[in-house]
Amino acid sequence: MSNPAVLSTESLSYRVGGESGKSGKTLVDDVTLHAAQGETIGLVGPNGSGKTTLLRCVYGTLTPTGGRVLLDGDDLAARSAKDRARRIATVPQDGHTGFELTVRQIVAMGRSPHKRFWEADTAEDERLVLAALERVGADGLAHRVFAGLSGGERQRALVARALVQQPGVLVLDEPTNHLDIRYQLEILALVRDLGTTNLLALHDLNLAAYYCDRLYVLDAGRLVASGPPKEVLTSELLAEVYGVTAEVSVHPATGAPTVTYLPPST
Template sequence: MDIAVEGLSVAYAGRAVVSGVHLIAAAGEIAGLVGPNGSGKSSVLRTVYRHLRPAAGRVLVDGRDVWDLTPVQAARRVAALPQERTSDFELTVGDIVMMGRTPYKGPFSGEDATDRAVVAGVLERVGMGDARNRPFSALSGGERQRVLLARALAQDPEVLVLDEPTNHLDVLHQVELLALLREQRRTTLVSLHDLNAAASVCDRLHVLHRGRVVASGAPREVLTPELLREVFGVRAAVLDHPLTGDPLIAFDHHAPSPLTRGATP
């Protein structure tokens, strides 16, 4: 199942934050959204999982506009891990993940053996298999992130939408989460601040800057020193990763930051 965002524009309080965005994720492909803070990444993703209605343009999932689907139809196709955190702190981990089964339940039907098996399976896959009965409120930030990913996977979606999924994760769990995304081979849209992680996990990158897509393509084609300087304001070299062969971005941490250049001490 593929995703196509066509001519997307988003506005808040009459101010355009995304204008004329076109991007795609082919079936089974991981497409990354990268860009500076405020470039519009989260706004684009919110339109895909129907949290924010676009001012113009369309979001197509397998050729159908997500806004023409019923909520249940949309939830069976698209699952999201947004940046906004759940407020269901009194629930257990199992309760949180079981919410992912809601699109498959009738109004008065309870959980069944299939639901329980799905929940147990996705918790194992995110490394939280022994936490089902723990209070969600007792978890660390990284553990909560993994539980919320499990909830998205419990929906058994055809499309995953992830907004900064590695936030709050230590290095080991970042690596494990990105490996899990690769193993899934579900059509995925993911925003990432870590450009090296994006270069490693994504088949395609879309670079947003000031609400517009300024570059799209394979990571090696997109992440050039020129683009990194113009969009992110940093001096960097793009090398080959010695272990994986992926593009590896080496930043010049001695160069003045655009935020501090010219500032008086």
């Protein structure tokens, strides 16, 4: 269902303000990252570090004020919004909708980049919608009202909507937000197994360590560390970036680094 792409940013920056004598503020500052075909890349960092802003620059709701976003080596700024949407799909942090639409209708919206305005769904569109729902284990939800779903069910439907775009890159902003631990594990396992190139922002460092191939750590908009989780997640980095005391060990069952936070000394 997907053809994974290579995603890169080159010296990506995003700045607000600065007009009429104002100093402005840099939210993302000279960030270069690379995601190979089929990789799952995690963006981590404290609140306000620039993760969501960087993601919005990647999927096109914000225009970088410096640097470039590249897809398979091509500058995304040269592509139309519809063309970008054919190759990059997003699962937003807030999946709520005020419309009383069914899950099937919500998922079918993902076909919009491949259709003309008001063009009716075809038999192929319907096939792709049903295949995506089955892929994410939500085929039994097709006729349910989206607004009535649980958080985990809603996230599955939104991933299905992204899949019917047939993207090469899937961008997810805090996909485990407000989910209980079972759904957190299920959603991240699902995303990792899709075959797309994935870029996701996560707060939970232990989930990031287990499900991501590589991590990029942001602090105040700047990239401060990158690499495999075993190399990136250290007690020293957590103290520097998050201001916490923590022990990092290798879990004997998973082989992934595990972060144990320690209370402040009194």
